[in-house]
Amino acid sequence: MIALSLAEIAAIVGGQPHDIPDPAVRVTGSVVYDSRAVETGSLFAAFAGERVDGHDYARRAVEAGAVAVLATRPVGVPAIVVDDVVRALGALARTVVERLGATAVALTGSAGKTSTKDLIAQLLQRSAPTVWPEGNLNNEIGLPVTALRAVEDTRYLVLEMGARYIGDIRYLTGLVPPRIGLVLNVGTAHIGEFGGREQIAQAKGELVESLPSAAEGGVAVLNADDPLVRAMVTRTKARTVLFGESDEADVRAENVRLTETGQPAFRLRTPSGCSDVTLRLYGEHHVSNALAAAAVAHELGMSVDEIAVALSEAGTLSRWRMEVTERSDGVTIVNDAYNANPESMRAALRALVAMGGASRATGGRTWAVLGPMAELGDESLAEHDAVGRLAVRLNVSKLVAVGGREASWLQLGAYNEGSWGEESVHVSDAQAAVDLLRSELRPGDVVLVKASRSVGLERVAEALIENATEGEVAGR
Numbered sequence: 001m002i003a004l005s006l007a008e009i010a011a012i013v014g015g016q017p018h019d020i021p022d023p024a025v026r027v028t029g030s031v032v033y034d035s036r037a038v039e040t041g042s043l044f045a046a047f048a049g050e051r052v053d054g055h056d057y058a059r060r061a062v063e064a065g066a067v068a069v070l071a072t073r074p075v076g077v078p079a080i081v082v083d084d085v086v087r088a089l090g091a092l093a094r095t096v097v098e099r100l101g102a103t104a105v106a107l108t109g110s111a112g113k114t115s116t117k118d119l120i121a122q123l124l125q126r127s128a129p130t131v132w133p134e135g136n137l138n139n140e141i142g143l144p145v146t147a148l149r150a151v152e153d154t155r156y157l158v159l160e161m162g163a164r165y166i167g168d169i170r171y172l173t174g175l176v177p178p179r180i181g182l183v184l185n186v187g188t189a190h191i192g193e194f195g196g197r198e199q200i201a202q203a204k205g206e207l208v209e210s211l212p213s214a215a216e217g218g219v220a221v222l223n224a225d226d227p228l229v230r231a232m233v234t235r236t237k238a239r240t241v242l243f244g245e246s247d248e249a250d251v252r253a254e255n256v257r258l259t260e261t262g263q264p265a266f267r268l269r270t271p272s273g274c275s276d277v278t279l280r281l282y283g284e285h286h287v288s289n290a291l292a293a294a295a296v297a298h299e300l301g302m303s304v305d306e307i308a309v310a311l312s313e314a315g316t317l318s319r320w321r322m323e324v325t326e327r328s329d330g331v332t333i334v335n336d337a338y339n340a341n342p343e344s345m346r347a348a349l350r351a352l353v354a355m356g357g358a359s360r361a362t363g364g365r366t367w368a369v370l371g372p373m374a375e376l377g378d379e380s381l382a383e384h385d386a387v388g389r390l391a392v393r394l395n396v397s398k399l400v401a402v403g404g405r406e407a408s409w410l411q412l413g414a415y416n417e418g419s420w421g422e423e424s425v426h427v428s429d430a431q432a433a434v435d436l437l438r439s440e441l442r443p444g445d446v447v448l449v450k451a452s453r454s455v456g457l458e459r460v461a462e463a464l465i466e467n468a469t470e471g472e473v474a475g476r
Helices: 006-013 054-063 085-100 113-124 142-147 168-175 197-204 227-235 286-299 304-313 342-360 377-393 405-418 430-440 458-465
Strands: 016-018 043-045 068-071 079-081 103-108 156-160 180-183 219-223 239-244 251-258 264-270 273-278 323-326 332-335 366-370 398-402 424-427 446-450
Touching: 006 016, 006 068, 006 079, 006 085, 043 054, 054 068, 068 085, 085 142, 085 168, 103 113, 103 168, 113 156, 113 286, 113 304, 142 156, 142 168, 168 197, 180 286, 197 227, 219 227, 219 286, 239 286, 251 286, 264 286, 264 304, 273 304, 286 304, 323 458, 332 342, 332 458, 342 366, 342 377, 342 446, 366 377, 366 430, 377 398, 377 405, 398 405, 398 430, 405 424, 424 430, 430 458, 446 458
Parallel strands: 043 068, 068 079, 103 156, 103 180, 180 219, 219 239, 239 251, 332 446, 366 398, 366 446, 398 424
Antiparallel strands: 016 079, 251 264, 264 273, 323 332
């Protein structure tokens, strides 16, 4: 964060100083909400959660080097006391970004946000200092914490915006108003909360509604291949740029194909020319993510050749997202267990089949180790059933459904689609899946592990690769 005195911060957030001997002391480090992440010069934000109250860690944070605590009550150490820490954090972020004048790029979508954010960051940082969130810090806490990592020379600020309810993205754009807004897609993630895809589109479109006009430099980057996103052109006063494989797209992919290891290659076409791209990422779904990143980078002045090189060299920055480990015994583990929704499940299954194509010739098999998808509401049974059926249609060698009722729907869908018998199995938990796989995997097999974050299925992948030697992780 740019250096600010405690007196300045108190004025910005409307807080009252408590136990502060010298209000002129400056915060020179990051703003954190985990006391274990405190560094010298930090400001510690104390949140009262359901299970943990950050106020209880205030003294520990100051002893670790924090200058002060942002809190809702006095805590016996230097503190700025406010009515609402979340709102105060947002106010601080907005002021800091306004003072910096950095270009804010915000993106949203039902699937692919974090992967696309990572691609955009890797492109833009080649031309100027860029700040972006670690993982998927995309809510009312994570977004301002990310913005407050910006310093004096930061030129680009890449922000991921998530939504669980109508109005969430409108609130986030009020904290850090973007000049460029990107909408990837409208799927079924959180459909249980929203009630339907049209409502999800309404929420995602709040991003383009927030943009400055075309005359003021606002740019809406929209997916030409998604009708609900394409229709958002009528909801913004910004200039629109389309990406996709459609002929209407300003930035598009031509001659899309997969390498024998499942990595996409294509001809990138932009208004300023063409260049060839071969991604290090796995799965054809990353083509759309790459095009979105390319469209943003093109708008910010990168040449098509620079973009193509950067995309071809970009890797995975966030954990458990198509993270590929090639074991010394010839088994490949694909850890995509950070989260899951119907769209990302389908994309991951197709990527698994593509990756397993070369190994099939030598007897290798494809394994889909899948767990429940959360927050699907009344659509949950149908969506889990459909994913199980797709695994059969794609000729995945074996489906291992892990968990409770929703997992049983995955296995039942597969069974009913293909009469698989022993080719699909339902196990109770992660340990049971690990025990099964350890006994049956053989050289050449490719294993996909994927479920909603709440399931914790990354434990399966981690157990299977715990003996992998250093340097075997690919796709980074």
